[in-house]
Amino acid sequence: MNDAGSPPQDAPDQAAAESAPVERESMAYDVVIVGAGPAGLAASIRLKQLAAETDREIGVCILEKGSEVGAHILSGAVLETRALDELLPNWREMGAPVTTAVTDEKFLFLTKAKSWSIPTSLLPPPMHNHGNYVISLGNLCRWLAEQAEAMGVEIYPGFAAGEVLYDHDGRVKGVATADMGVARDGSQTANYTPGIELHAAYTFFAEGCRGHLGRQLMERFALRSDCEPQTFGIGIKELWQVAPEKHKPGLVVHSAGWPLDKGTYGGSFLYHLEDNQVAVGFVIGLDYKNPYLSPFDEFQRFKTHPAIRTIFEGGSRISYGARALNEGGVQSLPKMVFQGGALIGCEAGTLNVPKIKGTHTAMKSGMLAAEAAFAAIVDADGGVPAAELSAYADSFEQSWIRKELHRARNFRPSFKWGLLFGTLMAGFDQVVMRGRAPWTLRHGHADHETLGNKDRYKPIEYPSPDGEVSFDKLSSVYISNTNHEENQPVHLTLKDASVPVEINLARYDAPEQRYCPAGVYEILTEDDGSNPQLQINAQNCVHCKTCDIKDPTQNIVWVAPEGGGGPNYPNM
Numbered sequence: 001m002n003d004a005g006s007p008p009q010d011a012p013d014q015a016a017a018e019s020a021p022v023e024r025e026s027m028a029y030d031v032v033i034v035g036a037g038p039a040g041l042a043a044s045i046r047l048k049q050l051a052a053e054t055d056r057e058i059g060v061c062i063l064e065k066g067s068e069v070g071a072h073i074l075s076g077a078v079l080e081t082r083a084l085d086e087l088l089p090n091w092r093e094m095g096a097p098v099t100t101a102v103t104d105e106k107f108l109f110l111t112k113a114k115s116w117s118i119p120t121s122l123l124p125p126p127m128h129n130h131g132n133y134v135i136s137l138g139n140l141c142r143w144l145a146e147q148a149e150a151m152g153v154e155i156y157p158g159f160a161a162g163e164v165l166y167d168h169d170g171r172v173k174g175v176a177t178a179d180m181g182v183a184r185d186g187s188q189t190a191n192y193t194p195g196i197e198l199h200a201a202y203t204f205f206a207e208g209c210r211g212h213l214g215r216q217l218m219e220r221f222a223l224r225s226d227c228e229p230q231t232f233g234i235g236i237k238e239l240w241q242v243a244p245e246k247h248k249p250g251l252v253v254h255s256a257g258w259p260l261d262k263g264t265y266g267g268s269f270l271y272h273l274e275d276n277q278v279a280v281g282f283v284i285g286l287d288y289k290n291p292y293l294s295p296f297d298e299f300q301r302f303k304t305h306p307a308i309r310t311i312f313e314g315g316s317r318i319s320y321g322a323r324a325l326n327e328g329g330v331q332s333l334p335k336m337v338f339q340g341g342a343l344i345g346c347e348a349g350t351l352n353v354p355k356i357k358g359t360h361t362a363m364k365s366g367m368l369a370a371e372a373a374f375a376a377i378v379d380a381d382g383g384v385p386a387a388e389l390s391a392y393a394d395s396f397e398q399s400w401i402r403k404e405l406h407r408a409r410n411f412r413p414s415f416k417w418g419l420l421f422g423t424l425m426a427g428f429d430q431v432v433m434r435g436r437a438p439w440t441l442r443h444g445h446a447d448h449e450t451l452g453n454k455d456r457y458k459p460i461e462y463p464s465p466d467g468e469v470s471f472d473k474l475s476s477v478y479i480s481n482t483n484h485e486e487n488q489p490v491h492l493t494l495k496d497a498s499v500p501v502e503i504n505l506a507r508y509d510a511p512e513q514r515y516c517p518a519g520v521y522e523i524l525t526e527d528d529g530s531n532p533q534l535q536i537n538a539q540n541c542v543h544c545k546t547c548d549i550k551d552p553t554q555n556i557v558w559v560a561p562e563g564g565g566g567p568n569y570p571n572m
Contacts, residue, residue: 026197029059036064039345040206043366048151065160070138083363103250115307124430136571158564172340210545223334237281242315294514300470330405407435481568491561500534
C-alpha cells in the first residue's frame, strides 16, 4: 500500500513516457515555403510554371499559420499589377478578384478642424495611382492559393512553423510545425500531437513583416550585418459598409497631419472598394518618441475629423485588424540568402514607402527566388543543390524591385527631421531629383531605441469612443474574429519577467499598454495602486508584431502560437 499522498506505482513510468522525446514524422519536398501571403504564393506558382515548361516534377509545400489562406492577411490595399501581369498575364480572364480600378484620388492635409486638398499633380510620381486597383489582399491571396493548388502545390493552413531545422553542417534543411495540444504549463494534453518535419532542398521564409523565424535566421547568419536598422510602421485598419450615396468605387484618399504631432511620421488611407465598402486605416511610424502615444487611439480620433466623420456616419464596421509593416527601404534590406534558404517579400522588407505598396514587390521577390531555386535544383541533377542561392541575390540586384526601392530610398528617412522639413526634403528628392540624388539618407536607429522617458512628456488625453465612428479596443478585437486555444503556452514571451515593472513601467509608464492595438498588455495593481504586475491577455493578440518591435528593452519576443489561432480576417 502506498503512503498517503504518494503517487501511484506507475507514475514514474508514466512521467518518463510523457517526458521522453517524441519521434516526429517527416515529409520531403524540393521547396518548402513558410507563409501563404503574396510572396509565398507567387513563388509556389512560379516553381510549378517552370516545372511544367520543362516537363519536370517539383514538390512544393506551403505552411500557413492562419486557419485558412487569407485569415492573417491585412493590407490597404491598392495593387500595382506589374508582378501579377508577369506571373499570370491572363489574370483578368482567370477571374482574379482585381476588379475595382482606381477612378479618382485625393490627398488631404488635416488640422484639427479643417482640411486642405493637395493637387495630385504636386505629389511625387510614385504616389500616383492611375492604372492601379483597390483590392482585398486577403481575397487575392485566396485566389492565388486556388491557382497554386490547381498546379499541384500542397498548402497546409492551420499549421504554424515553429522551428527551423538544420543539417549537421549548419545548412537549413526545412522547418518543423509546432506541436499541438501543449498545455499552458508545457505539459501534454489529451489532444497532444507532435509537430511534423518538412525537409527541402530550399526553404523560403515568407512570414511577412517581423517573421519570428526570419528574425532567428537574421541573427544566426548575421544577415543584417551590412545594412541599416529596419524601421517599421503599425497599420491599423477597419472595413466599413457605408451609405450608397457616400460610396465612390475606386476613390483613393490619403491624408497627413492631424491628429499626429509634427514630429511623428504617419498618415491615413481611405479606399472605396465594391459593394459600398470602404477600407479606412492609419499608419504610424514606430520610431515615435512619446511613450504616451497610442496608435489605436490616434486612429479612432482621426475618424472624428469633420472631413472624415461624415463618410462613416450611418454606416457599420465589418472588421478590424492591425499589422506592422517595413518602412526601411533598400538601405535596410538584409542579405536575403543563406545556406539552404531565402527571405522573400516583407520578410526581407521590400515595401515601397512613397508608393505605400508592397504586394507587387513581394510577389516579384518570390518569383525571383523561385527561378533561382528551380535552376539550382535542375543543375544538381538529383544531387544536393548549391547551399546558397546566390542567383536569387544577383537577380534581385538587377531587378526592377531594386531599381524601384533605390529611387524611393530617401523618402522615409527624410521625415526623421519632422513633418515640415521632411515634406520639403522628400518632395525635392522625389519630384525634382526623381529619386536619383547622389546621396542616401540613413535611418540611424532602431525603433525600440527612440522612446523617450515619461518625465519628458505629458499624458495624451484621448476622447472617449462615441460608438458611432470611434470605438474601444475590446469591441474592435471582437470583430477581428481573433481566437486562440486558451490552454497553451503564452506566445508573447518575456526574457526577464521583472523588466515590465522595473524598467518599462518606471521609465515609460508601461508603453506596451498603448502601442498594442489589441489590449494584450495590462498593468494590474492592488486597490491602493501597490504591487503592479503585467498581465498578458494573449487571447487578444492579432499577430501584428508591434510589441516585438517597439518594446524599448527588446524583452518581449513574439513566437508562433498553436496553428489556426489568431485573427480570422474575412476580406482585409
